Amino acid sequence: MEQSITLAGVTSQLLVGLSRAMILFIVSSGLSFILGVLRVPNVAHGSLYMIGAFVAHSVATAVGGVSGFWLALVLAPLTVAVISLIAERTLFCHLYEREHLMLLLFTFALMLILGDLTKITWGADYRSLTAPPFLQGSLSVLGTAFPRYNLFLLVVGPVVAVGLWLLTSKTMFGKIARAAAVDREMVGAIGVNVSWVFALAFVLGCLLAGLGGALVSPTVSITLGMDHTIIIETFLIVTIGGLGNIWGAMVGSLIFGITQSIGVLILPQFAIVFPYLAVVVILTLKPTGLLKSVW
Amino acid sequence: MKKREAFGSWLVLAAAAISVATMLVPGAVEARNIKVGIIDTYSGPAAVFGNDALNGFKMALEEINKQGVLGGKIEIVTRDDKFKVDIALNMAKELVLKENVDLLVGTVNSGVSLAVSDAVAKKEKIPFITWMGKSENITGKNGHRYVFSVTENTAMAGKAAANVLSKKPYKKYWVAGDDYEYGHALDESLWRYLKQAKPDVEVIGKTWWKLGEPDLIPYFTSIQAANPDAIHFCTGGASMANVLKTIKTTGISQKIPVYIHTAIDYAVLKPLGAEAPEGVMGTMDYLFYYPELSMNQKFVKEFQARFGVPPGFPAFHAYTTAHFIAEAYRQAGKIDTEKFIDALEGLKVDSPVGKVEMRACDHQAIFPILFGTTKISKEYGFAVATDIMTLRGVEVMPACGEIEAARKGQ
Numbered sequence: 001m002e003q004s005i006t007l008a009g010v011t012s013q014l015l016v017g018l019s020r021a022m023i024l025f026i027v028s029s030g031l032s033f034i035l036g037v038l039r040v041p042n043v044a045h046g047s048l049y050m051i052g053a054f055v056a057h058s059v060a061t062a063v064g065g066v067s068g069f070w071l072a073l074v075l076a077p078l079t080v081a082v083i084s085l086i087a088e089r090t091l092f093c094h095l096y097e098r099e100h101l102m103l104l105l106f107t108f109a110l111m112l113i114l115g116d117l118t119k120i121t122w123g124a125d126y127r128s129l130t131a132p133p134f135l136q137g138s139l140s141v142l143g144t145a146f147p148r149y150n151l152f153l154l155v156v157g158p159v160v161a162v163g164l165w166l167l168t169s170k171t172m173f174g175k176i177a178r179a180a181a182v183d184r185e186m187v188g189a190i191g192v193n194v195s196w197v198f199a200l201a202f203v204l205g206c207l208l209a210g211l212g213g214a215l216v217s218p219t220v221s222i223t224l225g226m227d228h229t230i231i232i233e234t235f236l237i238v239t240i241g242g243l244g245n246i247w248g249a250m251v252g253s254l255i256f257g258i259t260q261s262i263g264v265l266i267l268p269q270f271a272i273v274f275p276y277l278a279v280v281v282i283l284t285l286k287p288t289g290l291l292k293s294v295w
Numbered sequence: 296m297k298k299r300e301a302f303g304s305w306l307v308l309a310a311a312a313i314s315v316a317t318m319l320v321p322g323a324v325e326a327r328n329i330k331v332g333i334i335d336t337y338s339g340p341a342a343v344f345g346n347d348a349l350n351g352f353k354m355a356l357e358e359i360n361k362q363g364v365l366g367g368k369i370e371i372v373t374r375d376d377k378f379k380v381d382i383a384l385n386m387a388k389e390l391v392l393k394e395n396v397d398l399l400v401g402t403v404n405s406g407v408s409l410a411v412s413d414a415v416a417k418k419e420k421i422p423f424i425t426w427m428g429k430s431e432n433i434t435g436k437n438g439h440r441y442v443f444s445v446t447e448n449t450a451m452a453g454k455a456a457a458n459v460l461s462k463k464p465y466k467k468y469w470v471a472g473d474d475y476e477y478g479h480a481l482d483e484s485l486w487r488y489l490k491q492a493k494p495d496v497e498v499i500g501k502t503w504w505k506l507g508e509p510d511l512i513p514y515f516t517s518i519q520a521a522n523p524d525a526i527h528f529c530t531g532g533a534s535m536a537n538v539l540k541t542i543k544t545t546g547i548s549q550k551i552p553v554y555i556h557t558a559i560d561y562a563v564l565k566p567l568g569a570e571a572p573e574g575v576m577g578t579m580d581y582l583f584y585y586p587e588l589s590m591n592q593k594f595v596k597e598f599q600a601r602f603g604v605p606p607g608f609p610a611f612h613a614y615t616t617a618h619f620i621a622e623a624y625r626q627a628g629k630i631d632t633e634k635f636i637d638a639l640e641g642l643k644v645d646s647p648v649g650k651v652e653m654r655a656c657d658h659q660a661i662f663p664i665l666f667g668t669t670k671i672s673k674e675y676g677f678a679v680a681t682d683i684m685t686l687r688g689v690e691v692m693p694a695c696g697e698i699e700a701a702r703k704g705q
Binding site: 130218 | 339340342343471474501502503504505507508509510512513514516517519520521533536537540541543544545546547549550566567568570
């Protein structure tokens with residue numbers, strides 16, 4: 001059952017892989033940012049992504065129409081940001097000095113709690129959100145059909161990446177956050193309120209998870225359990241890219257997204273294996289990840 | 296400490312008193328009740344189906360119990376199998392050994408249906424009626440005296456679809472679906488009958504993704520690039536929503552005809568609302584809005600009044616199952632398993648879609664299969680099936696000879 005591999009086929013798979021990588025990048029850059037600045041391996045990051053998708057659905061259906069969709073893309077990340085701010089101020093801020101294993105267990109517990117809260121709030125049924133009409137259907141790219149919505153993702157991804165880069169390298173907050181990542185005591189010593197820097201960094205990271213969830217919702221069905229899949233993928237991405245390095249998250253996402261979509265073209269039944277193979281190869285050759293880890 | 300011990304012994308005494316009391320009750324009435332043990336999924340995503348079936352069953356029992364069966368009533372005991380085979384088997388054994396149920400019914404998971412049929416019904420000689428297990432093996436090669444099916448199965452779906460699709464001009468098919476038992480069963484049965492009906496069809500490629508794969512777009516774009524004449528998606532349950540959604544997102548069905556068994560199911564299309572893809576071909580054995588028979592309209596109206604939603608196929612199956620059970624006991628004349636089975640074989644009962652017969656040779660209820668195409672309905676606000684063709688049950692079921700051969704090979 002060999003499928004002939006044509007140039008058009010490869011192009012469309014590459015583009016689909018790239019657009020999938022954009023979602024992965026948005027979510028994993030948030031995870032990476034939190035890892036870099038706060039040193040917290042936040043397992044509950046995937047839950048915030050899931051909540052983002054559910055909120056996006058609720059907002060889009062409540063408001064309805066095209067404006068509902070755009071409003072959902074704005075309100076879902078903000079809702080997630082508020083949830084994460086509450087979590088940070090009440091729970092996380094007391095735990096930064098604990099060892100990583102404790103933090104891992106704590107965030108794992110939080111993932112289970114958020115998962116159940118999602119189930120209580122929205123129920124166990126799957127939900128579906130549809131993109132506005134002009135983002136539906138396919139465009140013809142080199143003779144093969146390419147979904148319009150994925151083209152939209154290809155625009156949004158780089159915009160988020162550049163925005164994040166500007167924020168971390170050109171603003172005061174970004175500079176302080178990066179400084180705190182290197183030496184938090186020193187930053188505290190020069191009179192910066194490190195506690196609030198951490199809170200803002202955490203909220204920013206979680207906001208990206210919420211944005212990723214909102215953006216992905218027109219391409220998948222929104223269900224319980226979407227948190228598990230994404231958290232495994234994003235942790236691997238962050239690891240191969242270099243812990244805490246946002247550009248590393250970009251590189252990791254591209255590798256993950258493209259190996260999977262090309263894998264679908266070559267061996268559909270084992271497509272899921274390709275990104276993990278890439279992870280194994282990269283970690284064998286370069287255990288610290290491709291780009292410089294801040295850890 | 297002392298106080299707690301005293302309390303414990305009180306509890307034991309109370310439990311003993313209750314059990315003596317319950318033992319006395321059945322002796323007090325002459326005609327006893329028929330006890331039906333229901334094993335189905337009442338938690339997790341599949342609970343939607345389990346609850347729908349339970350509602351249909353309860354509604355039928357209310358009608359039946361007004362009149363009574365052999366002077367008694369039909370009562371139920373339910374157990375949640377959590378969609379898991381091992382849990383279901385424990386529950387089934389417990390229902391048979393401790394609750395002394397007269398028969399077992401269920402289950403949404405075909406794997407559970409097969410396991411209960413093999414390990415409990417056959418072994419303990421307790422009748423088991425599946426109302427949602429769609430694997431053709433239940434009444435096919437794994438069938439036996441104690442198992443019955445009141446649901447359409449993969450063989451019937453495959454044969455019905457092959458019947459319609461073989462008349463269309465498609466030659467090059469692409470097969471794609473969930474990489475598990477049900478997905479592969481759908482592929483095998485359609486292909487078996489399609490190849491028989493139209494020998495020049497060919498499969499130019501297959502794509503199997505992991506069950507629950509969240510993002511199907513890469514798979515769809517690669518199928519689209521191969522440009523087959525038609526696509527057969529082998530999926531069901533929660534994955535079906537994802538497949539339909541990706542069909543809509545990629546617009547694939549506008550270019551390439553798509554067939555999916557149960558794609559026209561109301562339970563699948565309703566949550567998608569006006570956003571379901573149009574033009575998808577599907578098969579189903581029950582649609583609440585079709586056929587427009589007065590019996591069906593009455594059933595739908597009552598169901599809707601009671602539960603607030605129209606009945607899905609599980610409710611229809613369970614409702615029909617209840618009537619099969621009641622009628623078979625009435626004809627058997629007493630509560631006796633062997634007499635019940637003899638009566639059930641070849642029995643015809645009234646259902647919302649007309650008379651349904653329990654085929655004697657394989658214990659498979661004969662349901663017509665409806666073939667239709669999705670279209671958004673202004674009236675309902677979600678997609679429904681249009682251009683519906685009805686394929687008679689006997690036409691789409693494997694012949695008794697085929698069943699016999701399959702069982703001998705086992």
